[in-house]
Amino acid sequence: MASWKPLLQAAMDSHAHLKHSSFIQLATLGTSGRPANRTVVFRGFPDASDRIQIHTDSRSCKIEEIKHCPFGEICWYFTESWEQFRINGRIEIIDNSNSDAVKIQQREKAWHSISHKSKLQYLVPPPRLPYTEEPSKDYQLDPSAGPVDAFSVLILDPDQVDYVNLKSNVRWIFTSRMGDSGKIWMHEKVNP
Amino acid sequence: MASWKPLLQAAMDSHAHLKHSSFIQLATLGTSGRPANRTVVFRGFPDASDRIQIHTDSRSCKIEEIKHCPFGEICWYFTESWEQFRINGRIEIIDNSNSDAVKIQQREKAWHSISHKSKLQYLVPPPRLPYTEEPSKDYQLDPSAGPVDAFSVLILDPDQVDYVNLKSNVRWIFTSRMGDSGKIWMHEKVNP
Numbered sequence: 001m002a003s004w005k006p007l008l009q010a011a012m013d014s015h016a017h018l019k020h021s022s023f024i025q026l027a028t029l030g031t032s033g034r035p036a037n038r039t040v041v042f043r044g045f046p047d048a049s050d051r052i053q054i055h056t057d058s059r060s061c062k063i064e065e066i067k068h069c070p071f072g073e074i075c076w077y078f079t080e081s082w083e084q085f086r087i088n089g090r091i092e093i094i095d096n097s098n099s100d101a102v103k104i105q106q107r108e109k110a111w112h113s114i115s116h117k118s119k120l121q122y123l124v125p126p127p128r129l130p131y132t133e134e135p136s137k138d139y140q141l142d143p144s145a146g147p148v149d150a151f152s153v154l155i156l157d158p159d160q161v162d163y164v165n166l167k168s169n170v171r172w173i174f175t176s177r178m179g180d181s182g183k184i185w186m187h188e189k190v191n192p
Numbered sequence: 193m194a195s196w197k198p199l200l201q202a203a204m205d206s207h208a209h210l211k212h213s214s215f216i217q218l219a220t221l222g223t224s225g226r227p228a229n230r231t232v233v234f235r236g237f238p239d240a241s242d243r244i245q246i247h248t249d250s251r252s253c254k255i256e257e258i259k260h261c262p263f264g265e266i267c268w269y270f271t272e273s274w275e276q277f278r279i280n281g282r283i284e285i286i287d288n289s290n291s292d293a294v295k296i297q298q299r300e301k302a303w304h305s306i307s308h309k310s311k312l313q314y315l316v317p318p319p320r321l322p323y324t325e326e327p328s329k330d331y332q333l334d335p336s337a338g339p340v341d342a343f344s345v346l347i348l349d350p351d352q353v354d355y356v357n358l359k360s361n362v363r364w365i366f367t368s369r370m371g372d373s374g375k376i377w378m379h380e381k382v383n384p
Contacts, residue, residue, distance in 0.1 A: 020271040027219035027229035027265070035227050037219035037267040039276050073219070075229040079212040079271075084231050124383065128365070131381040173320070189323040191316065 002050040002185045004161040004174040008085055011078045024076045026054065026156075028062055028091075029069040036065060042076075043113070046106060046155060050183075052087060054154040055110060055118075058095050059126040063152060066091050072156055082166035089158040096149045111147035122150040164192055194242040194377045196353040196366045200277055203270045216268045218246065218348075220254055220283075221261040228257060234268075235305070238298060238347060242375075244279060246346040247302060247310075250287050251318040255344060258283045264348060274358035281350040288341045303339035314342040356384055 015021035022042045030036040043053040052074060056062060066072065074087040094103045111119070123139040141148075161174040171192040176183045207213035214234045222228040235245040244266060248254060258264065266279040286295045303311070315331040333340075353366040363384040368375045 018271075020269075023269060023271075025217035025219075025229055025267045025269070027217075027227035029221065029225075029227050030265075033221075033261075034263040034280060035219035035221050035261075035265050036278075036280075037217055037229060037265040038278055039267060039269045069225075069227075071226040073222075073227050073229040075217045075231060077212075077215060077217070077231045079210075079215075086228075086230055088226060088228075126383060128363075128382045131363075131383055171320075171323075190320050191318060191323055 002158070002161070002174065002176070002183075003187055004085070004158075004163055004172070004185070005045075005050050007083075007163055007172075008076070011081055011083050011085070014081055015078050018079070021078060024074050026062070027073045027075070028065040029071070030061070030065055031068055036061065038062070043110065050158060052089075052156040052158070053110065054156070055114065056152050056154055057122060057127055058150045058152045061128065062154075063093060063095070066093055066154070074156060084162075084164045084166070086162040087156065087158045088160045088162075089156045092155045092157065094153040094155065096147070096151075107151070107153050108146050110153045111151055116141065116143070119148070119151075122148045166192070194350070194353070194366065194368070194375075195379055196277070196350075196355055196364070196377070197237075197242050199275075199355055199364075200268070203273055203275050203277070206273055207270050210271070213270060216266050218254070219265045219267070220257040221263070222253070222257055223260055228253065230254070235302065242350060244281075244348040244350070245302065246348070247306065248344050248346055249314060249319055250342045250344045253320065254346075255285060255287070258285055258346070266348060276354075276356045276358070278354040279348065279350045280352045280354075281348045284347045284349065286345040286347065288339070288343075299343070299345050300338050302345045303343055308333065308335070311340070311343075314340045358384075 023039050024042050025037055026040045027035055027037045040054045043055055046053050070090050072091045076085040094107045120139055159176055163172045169192050171190050172187050173190050174185055174187045176185050215231050216234050217229055218232045219227055219229045232246045235247055238245050262282050264283045268277040286299045312331055351368055355364045361384050363382050364379050365382050366377055366379045368377050
């Protein structure tokens with residue numbers, strides 16, 4: 001386990017009563033070369049790894065941005081404990097074009113883990129296109145069916161985690177390197 | 193006044209009881225070419241403009257990042273009204289090397305607007321350098337003196353604002369262009 005993960009888990013546990021505590025800000029590099037930033041929902045650590053799972057609409061700008069530059073930084077601020085995690089890493093997209101059996105299964109599992117209401121968001125007209133008033137549609141969705149085309153999973157694989165606790169005034173930088181048997185994490189206490 | 197500003201002002205007013213509602217996430221482009229993201233504090237609209245003021249330590253990474261690429265995107269999520277503002281624009285740094293009289297005054301005004309405790313943060317050892325245990329220092333600060341060297345002001349001048357209300361499921365994109373007598377804002381309702 002990555003040495004920063006117990007810190008993050010503890011912060012999540014102590015904020016479990018707050019719905020917004022699973023909302024994180026994901027920065028990517030926009031296709032114009034400018035930084036982009038938006039709130040997304042943390043959807044867990046797949047396979048008990050230290051990777052971060054997020055769901056998104058394949059038609060959203062971030063998909064194109066990540067294809068262009070696969071790196072991102074999550075900023076996760078916990079409002080009651082005053083802790084911030086900045087999680088930097090490479091993002092993998094698992095969309096409907098993926099042919100890897102494990103990835104297909106991962107996307108299907110993710111689809112079945114979300115609510116019916118969340119699923120319906122992937123059926124509505126494409127995000128950011130001009131809004132046109134139209135008779136409200138009754139979108140049908142078979143609960144047993146697999147993911148719709150617009151449903152994508154993002155997996156951020158962290159390389160570096162910058163942790164700050166503004167109450168205790170403590171800051172740790174966690175960095176990783178690839179060892180013979182996987183990722184190895186090191187950490188250093190730095191000035192806040 | 194920019195057409196998005198009343199929306200933002202209303203969200204701020206309705207969240208005034210929550211300290212964390214003035215905490216925003218600022219994405220910049222890291223010097224490595226990867227996006228960077230961190231929480232900063234909104235410090236107002238200077239001179240009742242539509243620009244966003246932030247304070248930072250001149251020795252923090254974001255200063256070098258902004259010098260390298262002056263664009264940034266603020267993500268501002270309001271936890272109770274489920275509103276998100278993504279504010280994209282160019283960032284100006286006002287630091288101790290600035291020789292413009294108006295900017296010097298702006299930085300001085302900003303310095304005197306912050307608490308004694310906030311001021312002391314600019315006297316401690318540089319952020320992110322390795323932490324060394326040292327006898328706690330008694331930092332002296334003359335309340336009437338001007339800003340210390342490490343105190344910088346960032347001013348983000350918005351070009352585009354992407355507003356989403358997740359309760360009413362409404363999304364507006366505000367874009368600006370330069371007209372003869374200043375910035376002109378246009379807006380479009382888009383799919384959320």
